[in-house]
Amino acid sequence: MLEIQNLTKKYGHYLAVDHVSFTVPGGQVGILLGPNGAGKSTIIKSIAGLLRYEGGVGIEQMPARTLEAKRIFAYVPEMPAMFDALTVREHIEYVRRAYNSPITDEEVEQLLIRFELEDKQNKLGNELSKGMMQKVSICCALAICPKVILLDEPMVGLDPAAIKELKEVVLELKAQGVTVLISTHMLEMVKELWDVMFIMEQGKIVGTFTREQAKDTDIEELFFRITGGGESE
Numbered sequence: 191m192l193e194i195q196n197l198t199k200k201y202g203h204y205l206a207v208d209h210v211s212f213t214v215p216g217g218q219v220g221i222l223l224g225p226n227g228a229g230k231s232t233i234i235k236s237i238a239g240l241l242r243y244e245g246g247v248g249i250e251q252m253p254a255r256t257l258e259a260k261r262i263f264a265y266v267p268e269m270p271a272m273f274d275a276l277t278v279r280e281h282i283e284y285v286r287r288a289y290n291s292p293i294t295d296e297e298v299e300q301l302l303i304r305f306e307l308e309d310k311q312n313k314l315g316n317e318l319s320k321g322m323m324q325k326v327s328i329c330c331a332l333a334i335c336p337k338v339i340l341l342d343e344p345m346v347g348l349d350p351a352a353i354k355e356l357k358e359v360v361l362e363l364k365a366q367g368v369t370v371l372i373s374t375h376m377l378e379m380v381k382e383l384w385d386v387m388f389i390m391e392q393g394k395i396v397g398t399f400t401r402e403q404a405k406d407t408d409i410e411e412l413f414f415r416i417t418g419g420g421e422s423e
């Protein structure tokens with residue numbers, strides 16, 4: 191479970207996130223949906239502990255800043271950051287050991303195969319394309335065997351095969367009871383995945399609904415109804 195209470199973030203005097211509260215129940219996929227600049231990444235980075243903010247964040251009912259919470263929590267940033275001198279394989283090994291992860295050698299192998307990194311596992315971090323970095327970043331997050339995972343615009347920059355794998359991975363995580371939060375401005379990418387949708391505009395959540403509530407309504411139509419036709423790609 192992921193609980194956000196009254197999250198507020200200012201950059202100087204600019205209020206980027208304004209008293210935002212929401213919950214993604216355990217084993218569900220939550221989507222933060224909103225146009226560019228709505229505040230999605232700011233929320234994700236705050237939850238991940240990369241920004242100072244006001245308010246509370248709970249991960250499996252533990253404060254997000256505690257070591258216990260950090261142990262079970264993974265984050266895939268919008269911009270992947272690699273270690274220049276580590277190979278693809280070493281990135282995964284590094285994370286695996288740092289988190290004392292239960293992931294097996296076979297599961298690591300499977301991850302590399304799924305994301306077409308198997309033949310690139312000896313490439314260094316600074317020899318990778320942006321898309322490859324993104325895939326390594328996803329594999330590292332999965333190698334933790336997290337209970338809660340945040341993905342910030344995860345489909346941007348991925349090729350169609352990787353997008354397909356990632357969607358399958360998200361559904362598998364959900365089936366295993368992992369809580370997932372995905373930020374995106376691309377409705378199309380999350381249509382099959384979501385359980386609960388949080389629509390953001392100008393630092394606020396302006397609409398929340400579950401898949402059951404939305405029923406047969408087209409989410410695109412719902413998005414434009416709620417945001418009054420705000421921009422989206």
Ligand SMILES: Nc1ncnc2c1ncn2[C@@H]1O[C@H](COP(=O)(O)OP(=O)(O)OP(=O)(O)O)[C@@H](O)[C@H]1O
Pocket residue numbers: 201204206224225226227228229230231232233375
């Ligand atoms: N480091 C920063 N300093 C000042 N303002 C910032 C900073 N980071 C973000 N902002 C501002 O905060 C607001 C929210 O930005 P944020 O990156 O959270 O939006 P977003 O919804 O993730 O957008 P996108 O879809 O384009 O990634 C924007 O107006 C942005 O200009």
